[in-house]
Every structure is written in structure tokens, then in C-alpha cells.
Amino acid sequence: MTVNILDVSLRDGSHSVRHAFTADQVREAAKGMNAAGVRYFEVSHGDGLGGSSLQYGLSATDELKLIEAAAGECTTSEVAVLLIPGIGTKGDLQAAVKAGAKMVRVATHVTEADVAAQHIQLGRELGLKTAGFLMMSHMASVEEIVKQASLFESYGAEIVYVTDSAGAMLPKDVTERICALKQTLQCEIGFHAHNNLSMAMANTVAAVEAGATFIDGSLRALGAGAGNTQTEVMVAVLEKMGYETGIDLYELIDTANNVIAPIMQQPQEITGGSLILGHSGVYSSFLLHAQKAAKQFGVHERDILKQIGKLKAVGGQEDLIYEVAQDLAR
Numbered sequence: 001m002t003v004n005i006l007d008v009s010l011r012d013g014s015h016s017v018r019h020a021f022t023a024d025q026v027r028e029a030a031k032g033m034n035a036a037g038v039r040y041f042e043v044s045h046g047d048g049l050g051g052s053s054l055q056y057g058l059s060a061t062d063e064l065k066l067i068e069a070a071a072g073e074c075t076t077s078e079v080a081v082l083l084i085p086g087i088g089t090k091g092d093l094q095a096a097v098k099a100g101a102k103m104v105r106v107a108t109h110v111t112e113a114d115v116a117a118q119h120i121q122l123g124r125e126l127g128l129k130t131a132g133f134l135m136m137s138h139m140a141s142v143e144e145i146v147k148q149a150s151l152f153e154s155y156g157a158e159i160v161y162v163t164d165s166a167g168a169m170l171p172k173d174v175t176e177r178i179c180a181l182k183q184t185l186q187c188e189i190g191f192h193a194h195n196n197l198s199m200a201m202a203n204t205v206a207a208v209e210a211g212a213t214f215i216d217g218s219l220r221a222l223g224a225g226a227g228n229t230q231t232e233v234m235v236a237v238l239e240k241m242g243y244e245t246g247i248d249l250y251e252l253i254d255t256a257n258n259v260i261a262p263i264m265q266q267p268q269e270i271t272g273g274s275l276i277l278g279h280s281g282v283y284s285s286f287l288l289h290a291q292k293a294a295k296q297f298g299v300h301e302r303d304i305l306k307q308i309g310k311l312k313a314v315g316g317q318e319d320l321i322y323e324v325a326q327d328l329a330r
């Protein structure tokens with residue numbers, strides 16, 4: 001049995017380093033992942049193509065330069081990009097392909113797959129490996145996820161991901177969703193975790209056991225909030241479970257330790273803030289915005305995050321974090 005691992009250190013990790021990756025850092029990480037046999041790894045702003053902005057955070061280096069740097073190191077690996085319709089455009093995807101991208105994951109809020117039709121179709125027309133990525137999957141019922149995933153499949157997605165953006169799911173939530181998708185869809189199923197409740201590895205194991213064949217991880221867990229399932233640990237766990245990953249564990253550990261660890265701006269751990277992300281069901285990428293707003297308005301980050309969870313804020317509503325902080329300060 002084979003599990004395809006897609007590493008998101010150079011995309012989800014962009015949130016964690018405040019979008020400050022340099023071309024040299026990306027080149028070194030890409031070189032290491034290619035040598036280790038990682039089939040796909042994602043490169044772009046944390047919020048996907050076109051994400052560099054005041055709203056989401058400005059990139060230190062143009063993401064097309066990062067994609068080019070990564071693609072230049074690939075002999076067997078392929079560079080993936082994330083595209084959130086409305087943040088990135090079809091033009092951004094075409095430019096990413098010119099820079100060397102071979103795969104696209106079109107991401108929408110879990111109840112809004114219909115906004116992805118033309119982007120998924122374009123991905124297929126461009127010859128890319130094309131996936132749909134249902135963000136904040138904890139917010140929808142199993143029936144709703146099946147409905148939305150079926151839309152992705154009908155547009156041409158070859159893989160549909162259940163994405164635990166808030167790190168709020170428990171293994172039984174993952175099992176239910178992946179099993180229902182396996183029963184209904186023909187395409188492959190993927191899973192993306194965040195470790196805010198320390199459930200990333202348990203959820204990943206649940207996903208694979210339920211039939212998911214594409215799994216995300218990041219080296220040293222570099223990602224938003226408490227980070228993702230740690231790729232090098234996941235490779236070891238999957239090997240012990242008897243799955244083929246095609247990855248050389250030692251090469252991957254060396255890349256994690258020698259390239260990714262020195263880039264990290266803070267330890268990738270479960271802090272009070274990231275714990276509340278998982279507990280209240282808040283987007284992992286909201287954490288650093290909440291910390292900034294907390295400082296600016298003299299309130300506690302966890303009060304902001306708890307309120308954001310109550311408001312059921314979704315990606316794109318980062319400005320609400322500052323409004324909530326201002327209200328709390330009053």
C-alpha cells in the first residue's frame with residue numbers, strides 16, 4: 001500500500017515565518033526534499049498564490065521567484081501551489097506554471113466548493129495534477145462534506161482533501177468524513193492536519209486507515225498555529241504501519257534538521273494561543289494576527305481567538321481579528 005506525502009513546509013510554513021522565506025532557503029529545502037524522494041511539495045505564500053498583501057502579510061520574496069528556485073532543484077519531486085479563488089487568480093496560476101509548478105490545489109471554505117469550478121478546470125487544461133482542498137472541514141457535517149467534495153470531483157479534481165485548518169478535529173471526525181468520501185467518490189482522498197490539540201498524527205493515522213492516499217505534513221511541523229503533522233515523523237510512523245512512502249527517512253531528517261530548523265522564528269509548539277485555535281475552531285493562520293492585535297490593543301490573544309471562534313470567522317476575515325481586539329479593549 002502506498003501513501004503519497006505532500007510536504008507543505010514551504011507554503012503552510014510561510015505563515016509561521018511571517019512570509020519571509022528567501023530564494024536560498026527554498027532552494028536548499030527543495031534540494032533536500034528532492035534528494036529524499038518527496039514526490040510533491042508546496043511552495044507559495046501561506047494564503048496561496050497572490051496572498052502577499054497587507055491583509056494577509058507581505059512576502060519578503062516574490063513567490064514566483066520561490067517557485068522557480070524550488071523547481072530548479074527538482075529531478076523527481078514536483079512543485080505544487082495552493083490557489084484560493086478570490087485571493088489568487090487564473091493569471092497567477094498560469095504564471096506559477098511558467099515558473100515550474102506541476103500541481104495545483106484549489107482551496108475553498110468547506111461549504112463553498114462551487115467557486116472553484118473554473119480554477120479546477122484550468123488546472124486540468126494546463127496538464128497539472130489538480131486537487132480540491134476543503135478548508136475548515138470541522139465546520140461541516142459529513143453529508144455537507146460529501147456534497148461539496150462531489151462538486152470538486154465533478155469539476156475534474158483528481159484528489160479531494162479534508163482539511164482540518166483549525167486543528168479542531170478528533171480521530172473519529174476524520175474517520176467519519178474520509179469513510180463517507182471513500183464510499184461516494186471515485187477520486188483519491190487527501191487529508192491535511194494541524195496540531196493545535198496534539199491530534200495531528202492521530203488524525204493522520206485515522207485518515208490513512210480510512211483510505212486517504214494523499215497526506216500532508218511539514219518538516220519540523222513548520223506551519224500555521226501549532227504546525228502540521230511532522231513529515232519526517234509521519235514517514236517513520238507510516239513505515240512502521242507497513243505503508244510505502246518512497247521516502248528516504250535519513251535524508252528527510254537531515255533536511256528537517258539542517259535546513260528547516262534554522263529558518264524557524266519560534267519553536268513549533270502548542271502554546272496557549274494555538275491550543276485555543278483547536279478548542280474554539282479558529283483558522284490556524286489567525287494566530288499571529290491575533291498576537292499582533294493583542295499587543296496593539298492590550299488584550300489577551302486567547303480572548304480574541306475565543307470570540308473569533310464564536311463568530312465562526314472564515315479565511316479572508318482577518319480584519320475581524322482587529323475589530324474584536326478593539327471591542328475587547330473597550
Ligand SMILES: CC[C@H](O)CC(=O)C(=O)O
Pocket residue numbers: 012046047048107135136163164165166192224284285315
Ligand atoms: C489560509 C490558507 C490556509 O493556510 C490553507 C491551509 O493550509 C489550511 O486551511 O489549513
Ligand SMILES: [Mn+2]
Pocket residue numbers: 012165192193194223224284
Ligand atoms: Mn494548513
